Amino acid sequence: MPFTPEELERYSRQTRLPEFGVEGQERLRSARVLIVGAGGLGAPASLYLAAMGVGTIGIIDDDRVAPSNLPRQILFRDKDISRPKAEVAKERLSEVSPNTAIVTFNERLTPPNALERLRGFDLVLDGTDNFSTRYLINDACLVLGVPLLSASILKFEGQLAVLCTKSGPCYRCLFPEMPEPGTVPSCAEAGVIGALAGVMGTMMAMEAVKIVTKVGVPLSGMLIYDALSGNFRRMALERDPQCAGCAVPFGERKLRESYDAAPCGANELEISWQEWQRRSLPLVDVREAWEFSERPSPGVLIPLGSLFERMQELPREPFGVVCASGSRSLTAAALLKSKGFAAVSIRGGIRSKP
Numbered sequence: 192m193p194f195t196p197e198e199l200e201r202y203s204r205q206t207r208l209p210e211f212g213v214e215g216q217e218r219l220r221s222a223r224v225l226i227v228g229a230g231g232l233g234a235p236a237s238l239y240l241a242a243m244g245v246g247t248i249g250i251i252d253d254d255r256v257a258p259s260n261l262p263r264q265i266l267f268r269d270k271d272i273s274r275p276k277a278e279v280a281k282e283r284l285s286e287v288s289p290n291t292a293i294v295t296f297n298e299r300l301t302p303p304n305a306l307e308r309l310r311g312f313d314l315v316l317d318g319t320d321n322f323s324t325r326y327l328i329n330d331a332c333l334v335l336g337v338p339l340l341s342a343s344i345l346k347f348e349g350q351l352a353v354l355c356t357k358s359g360p361c362y363r364c365l366f367p368e369m370p371e372p373g374t375v376p377s378c379a380e381a382g383v384i385g386a387l388a389g390v391m392g393t394m395m396a397m398e399a400v401k402i403v404t405k406v407g408v409p410l411s412g413m414l415i416y417d418a419l420s421g422n423f424r425r426m427a428l429e430r431d432p433q434c435a436g437c438a439v440p441f442g443e444r445k446l447r448e449s450y451d452a453a454p455c456g457a458n459e460l461e462i463s464w465q466e467w468q469r470r471s472l473p474l475v476d477v478r479e480a481w482e483f484s485e486r487p488s489p490g491v492l493i494p495l496g497s498l499f500e501r502m503q504e505l506p507r508e509p510f511g512v513v514c515a516s517g518s519r520s521l522t523a524a525a526l527l528k529s530k531g532f533a534a535v536s537i538r539g540g541i542r543s544k545p
Contacts, residue, residue, distance in 0.1 A: 215404045216244070222403035225249035225312040227300055227328055229276045231263040231388030232318030232342050232395060237280060238266065239396035241288040245403070248284060248291055251308060252276040253299040263385035300324055302446050305331040314402055316395050317341045322369045323450040329355065329362035333436050334444045340398055342391045344383050347418040348518035349391035352428065353398060353410045355437065360428045363436035365413075367529045369450075387418050415495065415519065424479065426496045460524045461538045462511065464545055473510040475534075477523045478541070486541055488513055495519050498526065509533040516540040 222245050226233045229252040240248055256264075256271045256279060264276075271279045277295040284293050296308060309315055309331045317328045317339060325341070332339040332355040339355040341362060355361045394414070401407045413426045432438055467474070474490030476483060483492045490513055493501050505527070512527070512534050514520040520536040527534040 215406055218404040219244050219400070220246045222314070223247040223249070223312045224314050224316065224399055224403065225251070225309060226316045226318060227251045227324070228318035228320070229264070229266060229280045230254075230260070230318055230320065231344065231383070231385070232392040233316065234264045234266040234280075235389045235392030236316055236318065236395040236399070237284055238287060239393060240399060241284040241291050241293075243396075243400060244288060245291060245399075247294060247312075249294045249296070249308075249312060250277050250280045250284075251296045251298070251300055252280070253297060263383065263388040265389065300327060302327060302448065302450060305446060306334060309335055309337060312337060314399055315339050316399060318392070318395070325362060326369055327446070327450045330436060330444070330446050333361055333439075334446060336441060338402060340395050340402070342395050344387050344391055345521070346516055346518050347384055347387060348516070349387050349394075349416045349418070350413055350522065351391060351394055351398070351410065351416075352413045353402070356409075358430065359411075360430040361434060361437040364431040364434045365428065365529070366525060367431075367435060384418060387416075390416060390418070415522075417515070417519075419516065420482075422479070424494070424496050427499055429499065459535070460521060460528065461517070461536045463538050464543065467511045467535075467537055470509075472535075473506045473508065474537075475505060475510060475512050475523075477512055477514050477519050482515060488541055488544075495523055498523060502530065502532075505532060505534075507532075509535070511535055511537050513537040514540050516542055 224240055224245055226237050226249065229237065229250050237248060237250065254276050256267045256274055256276055258272055260267055261269065266280050266283050275297045277297040281293045281295045284291065298304070300308060305327055315328060315332055315337055317325060319325055329339060337355065338353065341354055342349065342351045353359065398410050402409055412428045415424045415426060430437060474488065476488045476490035476492045477495040477498065479494050480492065493504060512520040512523045517536060517538050517540040520540060524534045524536040
């Protein structure tokens with residue numbers, strides 16, 4: 192549908208980029224973007240997508256606003272406490288962009304409803320905070336052939352990746368199976384700085400705009416942001432030819448019957464410095480070279496961004512992984528465990544070393 196002069200003026204004002212062109216504005220206007228989770232990541236992402244004039248925004252969230260949400264979930268205010276997040280999100284986004292269609296689902300994404308909810312959208316943003324839903328979203332995107340923007344935050348670090356494209360990796364390429372319960376702490380357990388959610392949610396919105404308008408080049412690999420140092424790093428990601436998700440031919444992909452987490456096992460992904468010392472484990476340091484030079488560790492330096500390229504240098508026996516605060520090392524340990532390595536993260540990182 193072509194723009195009217197009034198609409199063209201409004202959308203030009205929303206993008207504020209003359210070089211974006213009418214074609215880019217048309218693509219924004221016709222785009223259908225689904226956000227799963229209206230929390231710390233989904234809130235800023237949805238606000239920017241609405242403000243820029245995305246035609247249809249879907250929101251899936253079955254939660255209600257709680258006081259603890261307010262420091263980082265900027266869609267909500269004190270007066271919204273106890274109200275359904277999806278309901279409040281629709282009201283707030285409609286105020287920001289009255290011409291954007293806001294479609295909300297006040298329910299949890301489950302295997303029975305996942306394909307129905309994701310069908311018809313051009314892009315899915317995963318702003319959830321639990322592994323079972325992350326794997327479900329990934330598999331549903333693979334079944335439907337919809338690209339996925341996945342972000343996560345923990346403590347002072349955030350991660351962002353574009354997944355489930357025609358030739359790129361999916362979430363299962365990184366983590367073939369769900370971590371066992373208790374091996375990876377949640378935001379509620381480990382904490383997260385509120386502004387970090389804003390940084391990563393805004394970056395999700397930027398990548399979403401690039402994907403739906405075909406402007407620029409979508410993010411390649413995993414982008415890792417360390418808020419304490421202000422550094423961005425990129426870790427190369429490759430599609431696993433043996434992946435149980437994206438390696439399956441398109442027409443043969445199916446959702447699993449259950450996405451319940453596997454039962455707890457004996458091995459956890461985190462140990463303390465004292466436990467590492469007691470067990471006399473080898474150590475791999477996944478910080479950057481400049482961090483290592485400022486505060487050396489007794490480990491072998493293999494920056495997280497080079498981890499896949501240098502796997503042949505990793506110990507074949509159990510070993511510890513360390514970074515500055517314990518966030519990057521936790522990511523590395525989970526990745527390495529999925530590749531068959533017996534790696535554990537040092538809790539708290541170099542900053543907590545006695």
